[in-house]
Amino acid sequence: MTNLANVSVRNLRIELGANTVIEALDLDVRAGEFVVLLGPSGCGKSTLLHSIAGLIDVTDGSIEIGGEDMTWADPKDRGVALVFQSYALYPTMNVERNMSFALRINGTPKPEIERRVKRAADMLQLGPLLSRKPAQLSGGQRQRVAIGRALVREADVFLFDEPLSNLDAKLRTELRRELKQLHQQLGATMIYVTHDQVEAMTLATRMAVMKGGVIQQFGTPAEVYARPENLFVATFLGTPPMNLLRGTLQADEGKLWFRGPQLSVDVTNYAFKGAPDLTRPCVLGVRPEDVRAGGRGAAQQEPLKGTLTLVEPMGNHRVLWLDYHGVQIASIDQDKAPLASGAPVPFEIDVQHVSLFDEAGGERL
Ligand SMILES: Nc1ncnc2c1ncn2[C@@H]1O[C@H](COP(=O)(O)OP(=O)(O)O)[C@@H](O)[C@H]1O
Ligand SMILES: [Mg+2]
Numbered sequence: 001m002t003n004l005a006n007v008s009v010r011n012l013r014i015e016l017g018a019n020t021v022i023e024a025l026d027l028d029v030r031a032g033e034f035v036v037l038l039g040p041s042g043c044g045k046s047t048l049l050h051s052i053a054g055l056i057d058v059t060d061g062s063i064e065i066g067g068e069d070m071t072w073a074d075p076k077d078r079g080v081a082l083v084f085q086s087y088a089l090y091p092t093m094n095v096e097r098n099m100s101f102a103l104r105i106n107g108t109p110k111p112e113i114e115r116r117v118k119r120a121a122d123m124l125q126l127g128p129l130l131s132r133k134p135a136q137l138s139g140g141q142r143q144r145v146a147i148g149r150a151l152v153r154e155a156d157v158f159l160f161d162e163p164l165s166n167l168d169a170k171l172r173t174e175l176r177r178e179l180k181q182l183h184q185q186l187g188a189t190m191i192y193v194t195h196d197q198v199e200a201m202t203l204a205t206r207m208a209v210m211k212g213g214v215i216q217q218f219g220t221p222a223e224v225y226a227r228p229e230n231l232f233v234a235t236f237l238g239t240p241p242m243n244l245l246r247g248t249l250q251a252d253e254g255k256l257w258f259r260g261p262q263l264s265v266d267v268t269n270y271a272f273k274g275a276p277d278l279t280r281p282c283v284l285g286v287r288p289e290d291v292r293a294g295g296r297g298a299a300q301q302e303p304l305k306g307t308l309t310l311v312e313p314m315g316n317h318r319v320l321w322l323d324y325h326g327v328q329i330a331s332i333d334q335d336k337a338p339l340a341s342g343a344p345v346p347f348e349i350d351v352q353h354v355s356l357f358d359e360a361g362g363e364r365l
Contacts (some may be wrong), residue, residue: 062324095129
């Protein structure tokens with residue numbers, strides 16, 4: 001049966017050829033968590049995942065699984081099961097044979113194989129498909145079989161490398177929900193790699209945002225979205241991404257202001273991480289849903305005045321693109337009243353939800 005295992009990566013360094021892909025990386029995954037590694041293509045997500053699986057040798061550092069040092073353990077002895085983006089099913093074997101292959105190889109008794117395959121097939125609604133060959137399955141069904149093949153291993157830790165990337169949009173969202181339910185049913189530790197922020201936001205109990213082999217931020221999706229640690233995370237998440245305005249901090253009349261060209265925002269109540277340096281250029285970040293078009297909110301200031309350049313209808317909301325003294329600002333708007341391009345649109349910035357960053361280093365203030 002599945003045990004609950006934590007995964008602890010310490011000071012990991014991985015060199016591939018002349019590339020240092022990962023340098024001094026730490027990651028702690030608690031038992032039963034669903035951790036998503038999110039980042040752009042080439043940032044080292046697969047390398048990290050495959051090193052946990054034992055498919056890539058580490059150059060330095062250690063990997064513990066369930067409290068045991070597995071840094072140099074054989075992949076089959078780690079209690080992990082890996083699901084790839086490509087299904088890699090055996091074309092000549094039916095679903096049942098594909099799912100049970102590894103168990104037959106390692107000599108698992110037949111009744112035990114049958115029990116595990118039935119359990120996985122039930123969980124993934126594969127029962128009616130057990131005698132089909134991969135060619136007779138849809139893409140979504142094939143990926144279910146690939147997941148089933150991992151489930152029968154009854155591993156302590158399940159690793160997924162972009163398992164939904166080859167599926168069309170509708171199937172991807174369906175299987176995404178099934179994976180989340182599967183995690184809730186099994187309660188097993190899962191580590192899931194994706195470049196898709198929606199998958200990360202919807203699936204993760206905690207997510208690690210990666211860039212250039214370095215974890216930029218590790219936290220719950222809500223934390224990472226609301227309080228990004230740096231400009232990279234701020235703009236990697238969110239559709240459209242966070243609006244960024246350049247300026248400086250100024251103390252004036254007992255208050256602290258963010259002042260940009262034609263813009264003054266009261267940031268007196270902002271939760272600074274340390275004493276702010278008023279001499280350094282900084283960036284104010286505000287999510288499109290915190291830019292209120294119409295200026296009907298709890299105004300602390302006169303509404304700003306933008307010019308509408310574009311409307312993007314999204315069905316349940318729309319994105320207004322406003323030109324504000326040459327800066328394009330996105331505003332998410334629930335209103336339906338038609339708006340003409342070029343119309344003046346008053347807007348307010350919700351100061352409770354802004355982020356401030358050092359412009360040069362990009363880190364959160
Ligand atoms: N075998 C290899 N030899 C040298 N460099 C590699 C090798 N495999 C991957 N890389 C490099 O390591 C980096 C991270 O790759 P990868 O972990 O696959 O990224 P991701 O999964 O985030 O897209 C990339 O720059 C890639 O070019
Ligand atoms: Mg990858």
